Amino acid sequence: MHVFLLILSCILILATFIPAVKKDHWTFRVFDYPRFQKLLLCLTVLILWPVIGLDNVILYWTFFILLGFSTVFLMYQVFPFTVFSKKMVQDSKYKGNKMLSVMVINVYQHNDSYQKVINLINEEQPDLFVLVETDQKWADQISHFKSDFPYHIEIPKDNTYGMLFYSKIKVKSHSVRYLVEEDVPSIEVVLDCDELGEVTLFALHPAPPVPSENPQSTERDAEILLVGKMVAKMNSPVLVLGDLNDVGWSYTSELFLKISGMLDPRRGRGMFNTFHAKYFFMRWPLDHIFVSRHFTLQKLKVHRYVGSDHFPISGYFTLDPDNNNKGLKATLSEKLEAKEKIRKA
Incomplete structure (x- = not known):
């Protein structure tokens, strides 16, 4: 047991x-x-050490102190994503007219539970939704939504980077871009939201840093940060959403918030884990809905299982420029680092 605890402590x-x-x-x-x-x-291991004990006092206290420091460090990192932290996006004071509801679903390309996704969209009736990992089969299966969502952009692909955008809100203009990789698209849309005015939306799904995709996170980070630099130049309301293949607490996600001025509605509310849908002990927030300072939050919701390895997530926002939202600020060195990450890609 002592050897096991020593090895586990080293790993942690x-x-x-x-x-x-x-x-x-x-x-x-x-x-x-x-x-x-x-x-x-x-x-858990920190609690077990005093129970199990160790004859070598120096070794015992070395690991106990290092584990204690690790625990405190992790608590500090997790704290912003708990209900005890200050909310980055304030709660909405208004209900109804000025609400914008959006839904993001990574459907998992090989998932054939089409009806589960269709049923959820029918129940929630968002103003717009974005589906990622969509091939032509998925595009065909949800095509009947075009009557209720008359504005749509379809980029079906067989490489798990297809994307479908459907909106009830008028699309004033849009562009499909391949910001970093030639087979990984992103969408930029300008919405005409009537009383909300113009709202710009970016939908992303960069490739993850895994051996079967990209062994480096360079491409993923660059795409996220490129959009961050674009957003930083905008004064109008903006949303950035999608499966970013990155967690909200990563260095890149925080750097994105700093250089873009965007806000994470999960901070101060919870983690809102969306992946992995099939393994409860291995879940983290991979799917994101970031908003500019113009918005307050009515509700953020992770939905039920739809056959994918991701849970769907929805955000319900109100345009309220006179709020107390406060974002993060980038230092000069962080701005230079973001620039270098983009250059490397």
């Missing part, structure tokens, strides 16, 4: 601090994801 201590190493290789970045799981394991 390393897994806690490896993400602090700013390397793009997947072997470093993979440790960004299970932050809450690492915290629970650190707490």
Whole structure:
């Protein structure tokens, strides 16, 4: 038992601090994801050490202190995504007329539970929805929504990077871009929201840093940060949403918030984990809905299982420029770092 605890303690201590190493290789970045799981394991092992004990006093206290430091460090990192932290996006004071509802679903391309997704959209009736990992089969299966969602952009692909955008709100203009990789699209849409005015929306689904896709996070990070720089130049309301293949607490996600001025509605409310839908002990927030300072939040909701490895997520927002939303600010070195990440891609 002592040997097992020593090995587990070493793994947890390393897994806690490896993400602090700013390397793009997947072997470093993979440790960004299970932050809450690492915290629970650190707490468990920290409790077990005094119970099990160790004859070597120096070794015992070395691991106990390092584990304690790891636990505190992880608590500090997780805290913004708990209900005890200050809300980054304030609660809406208004209901009804000025609400904008959006839904994001990574359907998982090989998922054939089409009706589960269709039923959810019918029940929730969002103003717009974005489906990712959509091939032509998915495009065909949901095509009947075109009558209720007359504005649509379809980019079906067989490489798991297809994207479908459907909206009840008038689309004033749109563009499909391949910002970093030639087979990974993104969508930029300008919506004419009547009383809300113009709202710009970016839908993203960059490739993850895994051996079967990209061994480095360079391309993913660059796409996210490129959009962040574009958003930073805008004064009108903006939403950035999609499966970013990154967690909300990662360094890249935080850097995106800093250089763009965007806000994360999960901060101060919870993690809102959307992946992995089939394994409750391995879940983290991969699907995002970021908003500009113009919005307040009515509701953020993770929906039921629809056959995918992701849960759908919806956001219900109100345009309320006179709010107390406060974002993060980028330092000069962080701006230069973002520029360098984009250049590397």
